[in-house]
Amino acid sequence: MIPMHATATADSRQLRWVVAPAHLPPVGTVRRAPGRLGGLLDSGMIEELVVRTGDVLITLGAGKSWHQLGDQVRDALADALLTPGDWRVDAVSCDNALLAQIASELLDGPIGALAASHGGSIQLVSVTGNNVTVRIAGACNGCPAVDSTLHGRLESELRRRVGKPVTVSTETNSLPSTLGKKLLSLILR
Amino acid sequence: MLRQRPAAPKQSGATIKLAQLAPGQQATIVGTVPDAAPPVAGRLWQLGFRPATHVDVIRRAPLGDPTIYRVQDTELCLRRREARLIEVVFDTDR
């Protein structure tokens, strides 16, 4: 089951459901959700569902209380998160700040951990438009797997979360070294 | 007492009973056997023997029973009678 817990917010009808980013659908306000959660949203029991970078904000309809609906919402949410691809989300205008936040969360989380387990590190340098620039260090520098880690996982995760064609590039991205890396990876493949 | 250690199974998916492991071996818990009495199964869960949890077999008593296991940061002993109720798979990536 997907780990999650709820904490209170300033609004008594709204709870912040903390879920690991890897399980979350794209960021934004939810139009449609699968299963029972969708049912609750459509019927107005849930007034609003907003997916953020590390949690889902759920606001109940007027007159509804978490005391009544808590267990129900939890079960429905857990169910719905099993298929994040089925959610229909109004993507937010993706500004640099949001992209940077999502990227740094991923680098602080699973992607960074993966790099660290191999003795290296990946750090965020900057974000421009749809491009995220990172710096690789330690054992990752020169490692042939860097491509699959960076471009493969990081890129696809970012694209999934943001819903835009995000690209990832490394800081020391001079043409000869890029070509050299591509040759090396071809040989080693 | 020397006992034949069970060899790691050829397919990593084969489950064996926790009771079959020897001290020094490690495994990941799959669950409890279906015919375990519910209170016993519930108690084992509560003590930390949950699916996808890592378990270390630490040592066995000189007389053969019980055995000390480390699970969820705690060292617990179980008799063979209870260890037979827990299904595990060997850790393949350790």
Place this chain on the structure above:
Amino acid sequence: MTSCHDSGGGPVAVASTRRIALVGSPNAGKTSVFNHLTGLRAKTGNYPGVTVGRSVGTVKVDGVTIAVEDLPGTYSLDAISPDEQVVTDLLAGAFDHIEPPGAIVLVADATTLRRSILLVAQVIRLGLPCLLALTMGDELTVRGGRVDVDALSAALGIPVTAVVAHRGSGIDDLRAQLGTFDRWQRPPILPPSDPEAADAWGKSVLDAADYAAPRPDQRTNRIDQVVLHPVWGVGVFFAVMFAFFQIVFTVAAPLQDLVGQGLTWIGGRVTGHSGNSILGGLIGDGIIGGVGTVLQFVPQIMLLFLLIALLENVGYMARAAFLMDRVMARTGLEGRAFVAMLSSFACAVPGIMATRTLPSSRDRIATVLSAPLMTCSARLPVYTLLIGLLVAPQTRWWGFSAQGITMFLLYLGGGTAALISAWLFKSTILRSDLLPFTMELPPYRFPYPKAVLVAMWGAAKMFLRKAGTIILATSLVLWTLLNLPPRGAETAHLSPTDATAYVMDRSYAADVGKAIEPVFEPLGFDWRTDIALVGSLSAREVFVSTLGQVAAATDPADPREALMTMTDDHGRRVFAAPTVVALLLYFMFALQCMSTVAVMRRETNSWRWPALAFGYMFVLAWVMAFAARSIAIGLGA
């Protein structure tokens, strides 16, 4: 192990207004927190209708008195033992006359939080105001773990306080919060009840709290490599057992002698200075003689309890239970019953109280019924006296002291009898309910002097109270019965010694003794022995002081010689070998201790079990004494 022989008579009354309960797993440091909060002034008793002990104390916060109840340790609100059932029932309000508490303080060990977070979920789900007291935070850090207490509090939705129970830091903070439990933060929704969902919830919460699990405790690992080693471990175990017996016989001896000498001196001054000879006799022989025998054993008892408390606090007792489990399982019991039996070598009372650690109520009762057969310290003066009558001090058998060998055999006999008795009970009327045997082995922790001394003082208090009340009362009554009616006129012409003997032979005690003589006649006991037996129903030590009085009446200078040569009405030697052997076996098996009966009653919450224990042990004692006597006579002793 807290104070035994408590006046745990009536129910524990608790003010109806503000009540807080402490809930947590065993080994979480809950009792430490309780002691810090209530300052050791807790009242103990039993929960109604069950054999589970209850501890309630009070704490004063901002002028308001709040009752704090230390609930039994539990791993889950889905109970599998009577102790755990009490926690579940009390929190659900299922007890007729006990309201659920107003708030709960959850005590959890920070180093095992990944496991106990499920209990936290269950307790929060009850809907009462909760506060989490997190213990062993220092140990968590030392072992490479970490937790953000504030983030944990935000994720759980309840207040969280870090407490280092042994040192008492964080306790003031905790105490201050107890006054305002109505205003404690409550979670917006309750954690899930489904075990898998609760597990997922727990993982999420700990992740949000930046929880890093500690590494396994290296020091414990290294120590256990030796202590639980198939060869070295068994060696350590026997060394510990040996230490026990060394204390009983050797270490305490000089202290015992000191006490004995002191008492003799006092006794001498009193009888010497007392103008009124009856009063002098009363105080000198009755009180000081009777109580003195018990006081002589206080050093030994305290040292034994010190050792037991040390072993428990360090964490060795769990290892001993682990090593002995297979043996105990043969009798139908389990490893923890061994610890209870071991404590009974000092005194059955703390041994019986130690059965609280056994989850199975049938295991508990079987151990309670069998533990008194273990050779307790009170039997020692009796054995010493009787062995002295049987075997001359210098005798050697195969190079060893004959007296020593006999004593060893008696100890062995007691231990074996206890195990056989437990096995019999567990095979018949107390057959197992097949509870899973699971036992936590906590890391070795440095025994905090305060905790150890508290345990030791509790035991000493118990012993002094036994001396001060039961034995004092019995000694007074016995002395009175033995020395009245005074028959001043008839004895006027006799020497003081002869006069005392004359009075004693015709005293009220003699009447009673002669009346019950038929019961013990086949065992060879005369009326004086019978009186001593009746007197020692209260406590075994009284046997020695009573016989001492009787012997001193005949020959104050050499009581042993008096007993050796004492003859009954038919001219036969009273303490001939077969009779002494019969007496030894009688004392091995008989339940001659009111304190034990009282604590049995308290721990099993009924008179049925103490009555059964007394009955079966009396029959067993009589039969074994008769058998031994017959064998001794047959062998031509």
